[in-house]
Amino acid sequence: MGKPSLAVWKFASCDGCQLSLLDLEDRLLDIAEAVDIAHFPEASTAHADGPYTVSLVEGSITTPRDADRIRAVRHQSELVVAIGACATAGGIQALRNLADSDEFVRTVYATPTYIDSLATSTPISDHIEVDIELRGCPVSKIQLLDVVGALLAGRKPDLPTYPVCIECKARGVSCVMVAGGIACLGPITQAGCGAICPAYDRGCYGCFGPAETVNVASLAWQWRELGIEDEALVRSLRTFNTAAPAFAAASAAIEDR
Amino acid sequence: MSFVLKRSELDQLVTVLREDGYQVYGPVVVDRAIRYRRIDSIDELAIGVRDVQGPGRYSLVERADDAIFGHTVGVTSLKDLFFPPRRAVWTAARDGDSYRFEPAAPTGARVAVIGARSCELAAMSIHDTVLLGGEYVDADYEARRKAGFIVSIDCTEPGEVCFCASMGTGPGADGGFDLAMTELRVDGGWEYVGRYGTQRGEAILERVEHRVPDQIEIGQARSAVSAAAGAMGRELTVTGLPEFLASHRQHPSWADIADRCLACGNCTQACPTCFCVSTIDTSSLDGATMTHDVRWDSCFSLDFSFMGGRPQRASIDARYRQWLTHKLSGWVEQFGSSGCVGCGRCITWCPVGIDFTAEIPRMMERIDG
Structure with missing residues (x-):
């Protein structure tokens, strides 16, 4: 063989x-x-x-x-x-x-x-x-x-579908959104990167696409609390994964509101 | 039996522990928050810093004084040190046509922690029950625990999200430490009025310069801690709570909370008692070796309840309800205590600031009203 x-x-x-x-x-x-x-x-x-x-x-x-x-x-x-x-x-x-x-x-x-x-x-x-x-x-x-x-x-690959937050906490990174007031897509973005951006004190910009569960309405509310307009969230969702169904639906829903 | 250390003598304690081969950890400012990190000297600790915490909010401010422990709990906990986020359970090496399995080598690390809080000791005692108290013992945790040395610091300035007094886990430590201390401001300097928890603690302290405190100092330390019990930022009524949660699985509030819950799992990862893990296999490209690891997981992840071809807790409200009712209700039945120690990490580190000490009274009111 x-x-x-x-x-x-x-x-x-x-x-x-x-x-x-x-x-x-x-x-x-x-x-x-x-x-x-x-x-x-x-x-x-x-x-x-x-x-x-x-x-x-x-x-x-x-x-x-x-x-x-x-x-x-x-x-x-x-x-x-x-x-x-x-x-x-x-x-x-x-x-x-x-x-x-x-x-x-x-x-x-x-x-x-x-x-x-x-x-x-x-x-x-x-x-x-x-x-x-x-x-x-x-x-x-x-x-x-x-x-x-x-x-x-012939084994199962390790591809978790939970959000980046899990990897942030495993790395001991303090949350950039909670501790820094920085806009972060981590809570709705699939893990796998090892939380690179938050580890460098930046918000996650969602390059791994939607996590298994995506509650954009709640994230939008929190971003507004941090003084970040919905328009910025729509732009953040429309980058590398703009056409991923969960991000596409969320950005359209915010825009329609 | 008790003792008093000056600040320089506290540093001697670090030196003595290091001489004995301990990796010494303490609360350090890293990036924007306090977390446990390895130290060589007390100078590296979060000196003169106070944390301001609230639901979904955390910041550090400068203190007027240079207290070493003038802050509350950070983002990480003893869990990160004694039950680390990822570790190997076994490895396998190809041996002809089959594989030879070996348990993972026990960690040689001896961890000493300076500045553990009473809520964290309570959390570790819960882990002892969960991970060591049953039929299957977590050997890695057991090895780390046996090798560990704990110097706890009583809390005299609780934070806005603290409610250890409600949970009966603080602000002073009753046990679970080798040495415990209260940091006191005395005549413009600092004193660490301490007590012994173990013989091992006594043996270590014998090698550090110290003196015996007078009754006034012991009294001052006690009253600082008891004043702290009355200054908690939050409270939770625990009487009847396990029964209430167990009997209100269909409460409309679960859906309201789920509207805000991101299912991101931050609460479970920051929680010092959450112990859920999943297993992961890795292999070398030539297939000669394999490793079986455990890694922190969360009841908020979909895979975690994947059974019978689908996630059993698909909705966010099912997952939030599972977490909270297990923590505050099912845990009591399963392990004989609440799973909550009142540290407030789940409140602070929730990116959208969900605070169950506020949600639960609202839920109860909705029933009564």
Whole structure:
């Protein structure tokens, strides 16, 4: 039996999640030892044809060509892992979903002949069946390594869906909202980053997308107590995970009020 | 038996503990709040600082004096030191076609804490019951507890969210310490009027310069602590409370609280008695080794009640009700005491400031009215 093969695919994205994989540095040799890296454009021009044991997919679907390409990836892959906010929620480029994308094209390009893009940016799971989703902008390299290890060992990956607050308290970080009056999306954002931003005395900006339970109405009330207007909360919800259903619904609800 | 230390002698105590191989922890200002951190000297402690706490609010202000312990409890508690957020239970190494399992090596760390409060000692006593008192003993906790050394400080200036007097857990410590002290302002200086809790405590203090207090000093320390009992920022009527909560599972207030509750779990993580954990497995990429860890979890997380293919407590009100009724009602039946020690952390560190000492009287009024 040969080694399992790993392919890394890029769709509409900034390559930051692929860089997280490269950023594993001292673990890269272990990974290369455990799997054959068949396709990884950020790292190498080498390419091996499928089928693949695991495909890591970065980026969202924004063109008709990519909508076809992702189906080909699924077809050749035993397991598909969507990595990052673009692949799991449509990314920051999903802001176009709230606007007229044709108008953007007309404004930006003098002769938009070669522009063939979809009106929306959508997550991979809107197009194919996804086995595992890794949140974040970018993904946590610890989670990425854990998922690869879990798939190789046939165990459950450690992907908690509770909020960032749990990781803050585990780290002994005092709450930036309670002790600093800083706007923080931590209570409604999924854990997994290790509470990086609050540990640096900043509010969480929600790059891991909605936690399993999202009570934005209550958070909005608290932000107002801190002197932060609803408009700022709407903008905070409309970043990397603007199209994640729970954030999209919440920002629309606040705007409608 | 009792003793008095000067401030310089308190520092000697730290030195003696360190000489004995203890990692000494005390309340330190870190970022925006006080938390336990390892210290080498009392100079690192939160000197001249007072905490102002309220529902969903915490800030530090400068004191007019340079008291070392002129503040109340910080964001972390003894739980963080004796029942840490994550630790290994066992490891397994591949051995031919099978795996060889080994219990995790017991921690070698010997932790000494200076400045533990009576509510925290009460919380640790609850943990002793929960984690050591049953059929299955938490070996890691047991090792940490046996190796630990506790110097407690009586509270003389309770905070706005404190209600240990209601819970019978403070403001002075009755037991659970090796040494206990009251910080007193005397003639422009500071004295630490103390008492022994254990022989181990006595043995350590023998190596620190000290003197025997006179009756006046002992009286001053006692009256400072008893005055504090009358100065609590909050109170909670506990008589009949377990029965009330147990018989009002359908109370309309649960839904009202759930409108504000973020289900973020901060209350459970900051609580010094909440002990719920989940288990996580990790493995090396080549599959040669595996580790089984326990990590703090929360009854506010959906996964925590995942049984039979779905979370059993899907709504926020079900989760809040579970937490509060277990803490204040079910706990009594299960472990013989309330699960609350009145430290107020769940009130302060709730990002939206839900305060059950205010919610419960409202709930009771709604029934009576």
